[in-house]
Structure formats: structure tokens, C-alpha cells
Amino acid sequence: MTDRHIIEADDLRKVYRLGDLHVHALRGVELSVRAGEFLCVVGPSGSGKSTLFHILGGLTPPTGGKVRLDGQDLFGLTDSERTHLRRKKVGFVFQRYNLLPTLTASDNIEVARHLAGNGSNGRDPRFEEVLKLLGIHHRLHHKPRSLSGGEQQRVAIARAIVNQPAILLADEPTGNLDSKNSHIVMSLLKELNQYTGQTILVITHDMAVASFAHRVVHMRDGRITEEQVDYLGM
Amino acid sequence: MLNKLVVENLKHRPVRTTLGILAIGLEVTMILTLAGLSRGMLEDSAQRTRGIGADVLVRPPGTSVIGLSTAPISDKMLDFLRKQPHVTFAMGTMVYPLGGVTTITGLNLDEFEKLSGGFSFTAGGPFTGAGDEVIVDEYYARQSGVRMGQRIEILNRQWRVAGIVRSGKLARIVVPLGQLQDLTGDNGKLSQIFLKVDQRENIPVVVQSLKAKLENYPIYSMEEFISLISVDNVPGLKAFIGVVIGVGVVVGFLIVFLSTYTAVLERTREIGILKSLGATPAFVLNLVFRETFILVIAGSLAGIAFSFVTRWAVMTLVPASLSQAIVPDWWPIAMLISLAGAALGALYPGLRAARQDPIEALAYD
Numbered sequence: 001m002t003d004r005h006i007i008e009a010d011d012l013r014k015v016y017r018l019g020d021l022h023v024h025a026l027r028g029v030e031l032s033v034r035a036g037e038f039l040c041v042v043g044p045s046g047s048g049k050s051t052l053f054h055i056l057g058g059l060t061p062p063t064g065g066k067v068r069l070d071g072q073d074l075f076g077l078t079d080s081e082r083t084h085l086r087r088k089k090v091g092f093v094f095q096r097y098n099l100l101p102t103l104t105a106s107d108n109i110e111v112a113r114h115l116a117g118n119g120s121n122g123r124d125p126r127f128e129e130v131l132k133l134l135g136i137h138h139r140l141h142h143k144p145r146s147l148s149g150g151e152q153q154r155v156a157i158a159r160a161i162v163n164q165p166a167i168l169l170a171d172e173p174t175g176n177l178d179s180k181n182s183h184i185v186m187s188l189l190k191e192l193n194q195y196t197g198q199t200i201l202v203i204t205h206d207m208a209v210a211s212f213a214h215r216v217v218h219m220r221d222g223r224i225t226e227e228q229v230d231y232l233g234m
Numbered sequence: 235m236l237n238k239l240v241v242e243n244l245k246h247r248p249v250r251t252t253l254g255i256l257a258i259g260l261e262v263t264m265i266l267t268l269a270g271l272s273r274g275m276l277e278d279s280a281q282r283t284r285g286i287g288a289d290v291l292v293r294p295p296g297t298s299v300i301g302l303s304t305a306p307i308s309d310k311m312l313d314f315l316r317k318q319p320h321v322t323f324a325m326g327t328m329v330y331p332l333g334g335v336t337t338i339t340g341l342n343l344d345e346f347e348k349l350s351g352g353f354s355f356t357a358g359g360p361f362t363g364a365g366d367e368v369i370v371d372e373y374y375a376r377q378s379g380v381r382m383g384q385r386i387e388i389l390n391r392q393w394r395v396a397g398i399v400r401s402g403k404l405a406r407i408v409v410p411l412g413q414l415q416d417l418t419g420d421n422g423k424l425s426q427i428f429l430k431v432d433q434r435e436n437i438p439v440v441v442q443s444l445k446a447k448l449e450n451y452p453i454y455s456m457e458e459f460i461s462l463i464s465v466d467n468v469p470g471l472k473a474f475i476g477v478v479i480g481v482g483v484v485v486g487f488l489i490v491f492l493s494t495y496t497a498v499l500e501r502t503r504e505i506g507i508l509k510s511l512g513a514t515p516a517f518v519l520n521l522v523f524r525e526t527f528i529l530v531i532a533g534s535l536a537g538i539a540f541s542f543v544t545r546w547a548v549m550t551l552v553p554a555s556l557s558q559a560i561v562p563d564w565w566p567i568a569m570l571i572s573l574a575g576a577a578l579g580a581l582y583p584g585l586r587a588a589r590q591d592p593i594e595a596l597a598y599d
Contacts, residue, residue: 059593092510107242114236
């Protein structure tokens with residue numbers, strides 16, 4: 001872990017309008033994530049953690065406040081510039097895996113590489129090692145429907161880190177998995193963080209998941225309410 | 235990678251892909267069949283007219299280039315025409331419709347012999363004078379399964395096939411002129427008159443002279459007449475082809491619109507995934523258009539193949555009547571027409587997909 005900040009969120013606010021009703025999803029969130037850090041944002045449903053995930057990933061703009069991603073003001077960019085930045089700097093892992101069902105696991109990973117403009121530059125030995133670490137190197141020619149939930153999520157992780165992003169954002173990555181697979185996936189994320197220095201931010205409501213992180217941030221009603229470092233002795 | 239994504243998408247939904255290809259194929263078939271029928275009929279007519287060997291043609295007042303259904307010219311006109319300068323011979327025929335585009339032609343074989351050297355018989359021979367005799371060409375015999383000596387019914391009468399001739403001269407079904415005139419109550423009447431001129435360079439002179447003397451009669455050199463046998467000179471045909479092509483474009487537009495629209499809806503989540511991975515709107519639009527392009531190419535190839543099937547069907551279901559040509563020069567035209575309709579159809583769903591909000595798309599079930 002270094003002192004360089006990958007994410008710096010300053011006074012983030014987000015208001016959704018539902019007819020005449022204004023829903024305040026974020027009410028001034030301050031958050032920074034250091035390079036190489038493994039951070040968990042924990043909170044109950046409706047606490048604003050998914051909104052925070054979408055804003056930090058550049059998928060939706062905040063109503064107020066600023067986000068700097070690897071030094072760049074994320075919402076000072078045009079849509080197109082933000083899309084290009086997202087390709088290179090952010091890797092997403094979702095609760096529902098979100099693999100393209102028409103493509104094999106290998107092609108799902110390749111799409112991300114292609115979109116980032118890295119193309120098929122032959123085999124990347126480092127990435128081959130990551131695939132082995134994730135335990136999916138022998139399942140790459142299967143389509144998602146023939147993979148188990150745990151395998152699909154591991155492919156999604158591989159896809160998220162294939163372009164060596166500045167940060168891996170995971171939204172409830174174990175939400176659709178049983179406890180055994182949840183443990184496997186979180187252990188893999190932890191190993192990735194330890195061995196490759198990958199910065200990881202996980203959104204979860206599950207305290208067992210949070211136990212894998214260096215730091216845990218609690219959210220409630222759109223605010224950060226508590227912060228714990230080296231949670232459970234880590 | 236983009237092409238792989240496109241191909242895998244198409245393979246992943248085989249029923250939708252097949253239906254899309256078939257629908258575009260039908261659109262292309264419709265265009266090719268119409269163009270083929272128009273050309274087939276006209277080329278057939280032009281070839282048979284060319285085979286007559288005449289130099290000038292006199293048609294009844296008020297007739298178009300294509301189609302004769304009456305016999306309003308008196309046969310006394312023959313004597314008048316034979317006396318004109320440079321005219322060496324004149325022969326009249328009567329054409330009577332049998333239904334659809336099929337006609338029967340009455341002529342005097344001896345006169346036809348003088349005009350064009352006569353028919354070339356592949357079976358049988360000229361009329362024997364026994365009455366109720368018909369001569370058919372090979373095409374009609376083959377298509378209708380008619381054999382030499384067989385009796386066939388035409389105009390509620392049994393005719394014996396006296397001879398089968400090579401195709402490409404004047405008519406497909408020929409009977410003695412006098413007998414056809416009797417049967418139809420048109421005694422002494424002709425549908426058109428063919429003239430032979432002494433020297434080729436005198437043809438324009440004869441045409442000009444006759445036009446001056448027979449003001450209301452369309453009079454053509456045969457060369458001019460054959461050149462006029464085209465889509466442009468068949469009343470309403472060009473407009474009809476235009477309407478069918480227009481309908482084809484609309485059908486293609488609707489098919490592709492519906493198919494792409496439902497595909498985009500069905501794949502909302504996949505589009506959200508691509509966008510979260512950094513796909514730009516242009517990338518998504520490109521994806522939709524490439525899929526459409528493949529459907530059009532495959533549909534066009536299917537349409538070309540179907541046009542051979544419609545040709546076979548036309549020849550089988552209405553033998554010796556309609557003639558459909560295979561029109562390779564129309565293949566790219568039909569493909570471009572269907573591409574235009576399909577591109578229009580894919581535009582709105584494509585733009586909708588391109589503008590999809592990634593968060594909403596990812597939440598789509």
C-alpha cells in the first residue's frame with residue numbers, strides 16, 4: 001500500500017427525483033482510497049453504497065461534490081473522456097456476474113481487453129498466472145451457462161483486472177454465492193490484492209465479506225458513519 | 235472481437251436470426267421475381283418479334299407497344315400496303331388472347347414462309363388443310379407437356395398438334411388465320427401487319443411515307459419496335475415495379491425495425507455490461523448495424539436462391555405462359571434496396587441502444 005490516492009471523493013451528494021419527491025442517496029460523502037488498499041463499504045439496503053459505487057466508477061454523475069480517479073477529476077471530463085478513462089482505470093465486478101452469455105469465458109475477458117484498446121497481444125504471462133490463481137484457466141472455453149456461480153464470478157474478476165485497472169470496484173460480489181464460494185471469491189480478491197497490489201473497493205452488506213478488507217467504512221442514510229482499520233485483526 | 239460478438243449474438247438467437255434472414259430474403263425475392271418476370275416477358279416478346287424477319291410493322295390505332303387483344307385492321311389494308319413504293323411483301327396476323335398473357339396467333343403459313351423463311355419444325359410439319367390444326371413451339375410443348383399429334387383444347391375446340399417448331403419466331407401457338415377469324419367472328423380483320431422492304435436503307439423512307447398516309451396508325455421499323463419493348467414502354471409497369479420496390483423497402487424496414495427493436499430490448503443488460511466495460515455509443519451502434527448488415531447479406535443470398543425457386547414455380551404452375559428471367563444485374567440493386575430499408579429499420583433501435591444508461595441497463599431483467 002502506498003500514500004498515493006487512487007480515489008478521492010469530496011462532499012459527494014446525490015439526489016434522485018421521483019416525481020415531486022427528492023431522495024437524498026448521498027449526503028456529503030468524503031472518502032479516499034490509497035493505492036494497494038483493500039477497502040470495504042458496508043451498509044444496509046438503502047444506505048447509498050450502490051450509488052457511491054456507481055459514482056466512483058464513473059457510471060453516473062453526482063449531484064454535488066467531486067471525485068478524483070487516479071488524479072483526474074472524473075466529472076470534469078466529457079462523457080466520452082470518462083468512458084475512455086473507465087476502460088483503463090476501473091474494473092467492475094457485479095453481484096450478478098454480468099458476463100456476456102453469447103461469449104465464452106475467454107472471449108468475455110477478451111472483450112474488456114479489446115475495448116481498452118489492448119487487443120490480442122498474445123499471451124500475457126502475468127495474466128496467465130492470475131488466471132491460474134483464480135482457478136479458471138481450464139474453464140476459459142466454456143460459456144457462462146456451463147459455469148457455476150463461483151466460476152462465473154471468478155471470470156468476472158479476471159475480466160475486471162485484465163487491463164490492470166487502477167481500482168477494482170466490486171458490488172456485492174458474493175451476493176449470489178453460497179458461503180463456500182463466497183469465501184473462495186473473497187480469498188481470491190485478498191490474494192490479488194496481496195500479490196499484485198491491486199487496489200480493491202468492495203461494497204457489501206455482509207460483515208463476513210468485510211472481514212477480508214484492510215479498512216471498513218460503514219454507511220447509513222447516505223453518510224459514512226464509522227470507519228474501522230485492520231478490521232478483525234487484519 | 236467486434237465481429238465475433240456480432241456472429242455469436244446472431245448464433246445465440248437462431249430463430250430470430252433465421253426469421254430475419256427469411257423475411258429479408260422474401261423481400262429480395264419479391265423484387266427479383268418482379269424484375270425477372272418483367273424482363274423475361276419482354277425479352278421473350280422481343281426475341282420472337284426479332285425472329286419474324288420483317289422490316290416494318292403496322293399496328294392498329296390506339297395500341298401500345300405491348301399487347302394486342304383485338305383485330306381492328308381490315309385485311310384490305312394488305313393490298314394497299316403491298317402497292318406502296320419499296321414494299322415487297324406484306325403479311326397480316328391476328329392475335330387473340332387465351333387468358334393471362336397467353337395468346338394464339340392466326341397466320342397464313344405460305345405468307346409467313348415468304349416473309350421470314352417459315353418455321354423450323356422439330357416434329358411434324360405445316361398445316362395439312364384438314365382443319366383444327368395447331369402448331370406450337372418447343373417451349374410451349376415442353377412446358378405444357380404437349381406431344382406431336384396430340385389433341386389439345388383451345389377456345390373450346392379440340393386441335394390436333396400438326397407440328398412443333400423451334401422457339402423464337404412470332405408466336406407460341408399458331409393456327410390458320412382464316413379459321414381463327416371465323417372462330418372469333420373477326421372475319422377479314424387483322425391485328426397487325428408486317429412489311430418487307432426492298433432495301434434496308436429504304437426502311438425509314440417507307441416508315442415516313444406510311445406515317446403520312448396512315449396518320450393514326452403506329453408504324454415502326456422492326457428495329458425501333460424491338461428497342462421499344464422495354465419496361466419504360468409498358469404502360470404502368472415501371473410505376474408498378476416502383477410500388478413493389480417501395481413496398482419491399484417498407485417491409486424490410488418494418489421487419490428489421492421490429493427484429494432489432496426486440497433484440498435491443500432483450501439485450502438491454504448485455505448493452506449495459508458493454509457500456510460498463512467502456513463501450514462507447516458508437517461501438518454499440520456499430521454492433522447493431524453490423525448485425526443488420528449480416529442479416530441483409532444472408533437474406534439477400536437467400537432471396538437470390540428463392541428467385542430460382544419462384545422461377546421454377548412460375549414455370550410449373552403456369553406453364554408456357556409467364557416467363558421469368560434470372561436477373562443477376564438486379565442482385566446488387568435488390569441487396570442495396572433491402573440494405574436501405576434495413577438500415578432505416580435499425581437506426582432507431584440502434585440509437586436507443588447506444589444511448590442506453592449503463593446503470594438502468596444493468597438493472598434490467
